Amino acid sequence: MTFMHQEVWGWQIATYLFLGGLGGSTFAISTVLHLVEGCNRKMLSIAIVSSIVFLLVGTGFLLADMLQPLKAIYALTNPNSWIFWGVVFINAYFAAAIVYLIPLLEEWPKLRPFIQAIPAGILGLLERFNQLAALGGSAAGFLVAIYTGLLISAAPAITFWNTPALPLLFVISGFSTGAAFLMLLSTFSKDEDTPNIAKKLEELDAVMIVSELIILGAYFNFAMFLPTGARQSAEFLFHSPVFILGFLVAGLVVPLAIETYSIFFAGHSKKNQSLMLLASALVLIGGYLLRIYVLSAGLYQYPW
């Protein structure tokens, strides 16, 4: 038996996986918050634009890693491939996000003339289908986030990846980073509704981090008891100080402690905004480190 680190997918693909999860979940969380709670439309439009930018930049990293990016349209050929579905989900997401975003841009006086230049019929149609775009885009955003895990779990010889826990871990981590990004955004808002939204986001992120810790526990427990490359991968991660201190401690435990303090003891006061900022930044850095390290821990298990 030979174990060999995969070197095919590096930091560019890790960045794509991170931005895919972040972009998809940022859209899904913002639109659901808008539909259920109602929130400042200006802040909402910033969140939606950010989520589109995340996915555009992420897709850019994926294309840059390809040997023939100009032929990427061929990726819509084989529905047995996860990349095929990734392209479908991302494009469905872009379509829904743009339909949802255009009416929101009227909130910005400088952009209003451009929006009003759109024929009234089209604008009316966009507004009519706004809720549908919100829900459709949220579903597509969720699928993009989970797809990032499904993509790398389709590797029979990389036993650490080839498990149903990985898509679950990536989607939960994606939603945690999405909530963290929106928390970060909320610290810049002076709107009176913001503390209420920030409270919801903080609670959501805390639940996501707890879920992530449970999945990580189950995932590593599973990996450590397998006589395969999965155990080698788990041991590799346990011996990586950046994974333990950067992701597990600074990216999960510390933000969870801050959020717990904020939820139960500080009552989301304005004073703890800097703490919230710190927690959000740590979750985002942790989410990126998770993808970098999961990719670098991918060990092929060859039979020779």
Next chain:
Amino acid sequence: MPLYGMVMDMRTCVGCQACMVACTAENLTPFWSDKFRTHVEDKATGVYPDVHRVLLPRLCMHCTNTPCLSACPTGATYRTDDGIILVNHDRCIGCYACCIACPYDARYAYEQEDVEKEKALYGRNAAHQVPHVDKCTFCAHRVEKHREPACVSTCPTGTRIFGDLDDPKSEVHKLATNGKATALNPGLGTSPKVYYIPS
């Protein structure tokens, strides 16, 4: 239609690597980047004093249940009627999903630098015009002219035996079904069409 496969008789491999050289010369693969379609693994097994050396020739297993084919989003990886797995160079976008999915380390990237180097070395005879993911083809271009793959015809010890797995009279069928030969990593369910007779 025949169903092509190969048997590796590890009892006779001497690790001369003539198969690697023949493959490189036949398929113009990028030896300058240390990339080959076929390899000979040279491993030591056991614990002293009970140790022995294992020489394991390997290449694409042309699996029946093919993870690389499922992973390929563009359809660049395809199966011919005679069971050979090939890559359409023009259709490949080089996303590496097939490399990640392959459990046998059978694929590598034929990068832009390799294309340029090949052109410089072989001129008009260059076989790879665009960057793509490359792998063993069982020398399909030779097989269709009823010739054996280059690695098989060059092997001086007869380690590699190629033929129609569906033909009960063929040597490859007899060796693959005599109970001595096994596939690599059968537990993965890939059903390879390359079998190994252990040394």
